[in-house]
Amino acid sequence: TQLLEQSPQFLSIQEGENLTVYCNSSSVFSSLQWYRQEPGEGPVLLVTVVTGGEVKKLKRLTFQFGDARKDSSLHITAAQPGDTGLYLCAGEAGGTSYGKLTFGQGTILTVHP
């Protein structure tokens, strides 16, 4: 059974601070996805990383995939109140695993004005 450990579980920071969320596993994933989920809504895809060592940037968000494709991180620069939400990492094992994602427990981020 593949597991994804996500940390921290909760983050409460002030506007303008930087933060990093980590996602770790002992298993190799063919791809790692990051989602953001608002209350009362389903997860919305932010990014997919597929190559070991890959770095992707989306405005103030930077995503990294570990060289061994077992871990990933999400870094937010100068957080804003609009970044508040639940952040989820999800791994796909490859092969016939399309759509069969293993999710981390999630990180609840609160950015205070």
Add this chain to the structure above:
Amino acid sequence: ETGVTQSPTHLIKTRGQQVTLRCSSQSGHNTVSWYQQALGQGPQFIFQYYREEENGRGNFPPRFSGLQFPNYSSELNVNALELDDSALYLCASGAGYTGELFFGEGSRLTVL
């Protein structure tokens, strides 16, 4: 707006009852995956349907069953409801083997 719609949005059942949740996929998507998200947790994979056939199942008992119809809409059925079945049930559709998964807003089930 993902184009994936789920119904009902909220429902309350009692232990032992049965429930059917529905999902209408985005046009052109032939793959639908169902997930259970308990409060404060990440979603857990229940099963997937591809072209009306079950195509993989997570660690859920047989009382969780599903259907996919020719128009690629889908149902999740849960029999003999237990208190621990209280959760947000999410469906996600995709074009099959590639591309983004699109999640619906979920059906919030409370079992009393």
